[in-house]
Amino acid sequence: MPVKLFYNEMSPPCRAVLMTARALAIELELEKVNIYTKEQIDQNLIRLNPEHTIPTMVDNDVVIWDSHEIVSYLVEKYGEDDNLYPKDSSRRALVDQKLTFDAETLFPRINAIISSIVIENEKEISTDKISAITEAYKLLDAFLEDKTYLAGDCLTIADFCCVATVSTATIIIPISTEKYPNLSTWYRNFKNFEYYEETNGEGLSQLDAIVEQKLGRPRNKELCD
Numbered sequence: 001m002p003v004k005l006f007y008n009e010m011s012p013p014c015r016a017v018l019m020t021a022r023a024l025a026i027e028l029e030l031e032k033v034n035i036y037t038k039e040q041i042d043q044n045l046i047r048l049n050p051e052h053t054i055p056t057m058v059d060n061d062v063v064i065w066d067s068h069e070i071v072s073y074l075v076e077k078y079g080e081d082d083n084l085y086p087k088d089s090s091r092r093a094l095v096d097q098k099l100t101f102d103a104e105t106l107f108p109r110i111n112a113i114i115s116s117i118v119i120e121n122e123k124e125i126s127t128d129k130i131s132a133i134t135e136a137y138k139l140l141d142a143f144l145e146d147k148t149y150l151a152g153d154c155l156t157i158a159d160f161c162c163v164a165t166v167s168t169a170t171i172i173i174p175i176s177t178e179k180y181p182n183l184s185t186w187y188r189n190f191k192n193f194e195y196y197e198e199t200n201g202e203g204l205s206q207l208d209a210i211v212e213q214k215l216g217r218p219r220n221k222e223l224c225d
Contacts, residue, residue: 002027003074004058006045008035009203010210012107012164013067014055018199019160020071024078068099071157084157094151098143098158102165106136110169114207117214125172133173137180140166144182148189163190164200171208 003021005028007014021028033045033054049056049065056065057073064070075085086092109132116122116129140162143150150158166175166187177184190196 001060002029004029004031006031006033006048006054006056006058008033008054010207011035011054011203012110012168013161015200015203016067016157016161016164017055017057017070017074018203019164019195020074020084020157022195022199023084023155023160024074024080026074026078068103068157068161071160072099075157083154086154086156091151095156095158098150098156099161101139101143102158102161105139106162106165106169109133109136110165110172113172114168114211117211118207121214123215130173133169136169137166137173137175137183140186141180141183144186147182149186159186159190163187167200167204168207171204171211 003026005014005017005021007017007030009015009018009032018028035054045052045056048058048063051065053065055067055070056063057070059073059077062073064073072085075082079085082088085095109129113125113129113133116125140150147153149155150162163186166183170187175184175187191201
């Protein structure tokens with residue numbers, strides 16, 4: 001049986017799982033959930049995941065939610081090697097460090113903005129929220145100093161998780177090449193991956209359109225300034 005994923009392509013964590021699965025050539029059975037109409041409070045999903053959050057993955061009798069745990073599980077079980085999530089303790093610690101940054105710093109900051117616009121219909125974004133994003137950009141730029149990827153020279157699940165979130169942040173604040181040259185290069189390189197558009201770009205474009213509609217004004221379509 002294929003791995004089943006409750007998801008929505010507009011959700012950054014779901015897009016991180018889609019990218020990881022594609023990199024691993026894993027067949028997914030996709031069950032779409034409308035995250036903006038509370039459709040996720042479905043009895044089937046609640047039985048599997050009491051928090052009824054997405055992404056939720058079902059692999060036979062294994063049920064996992066939280067995107068970071070899902071992507072690490074997929075590499076551990078289905079990866080032909082450990083490049084995306086190294087077994088070596090020192091290399092893995094660097095990956096886990098960046099996953100934690102995404103979970104505790106990066107994603108909450110951008111999610112606070114997107115949710116306020118899409119769900120709460122706010123028309124203005126506070127200076128504090130904007131500053132929180134630019135501070136995260138500055139940190140990511142420092143992480144990428146003299147590195148191709150966030151945890152070193154090899155692509156890992158930390159990159160998938162963070163690029164899904166960063167690309168969502170660019171809906172609100174494009175990445176300045178001048179201010180954040182390392183982050184800009186990393187993001188541009190990701191956009192050239194053959195599976196990027198299908199697994200991340202399409203859902204990002206859908207979310208971008210909703211944000212523009214909610215704000216009620218045209219916005220910059222160039223995602224990386």
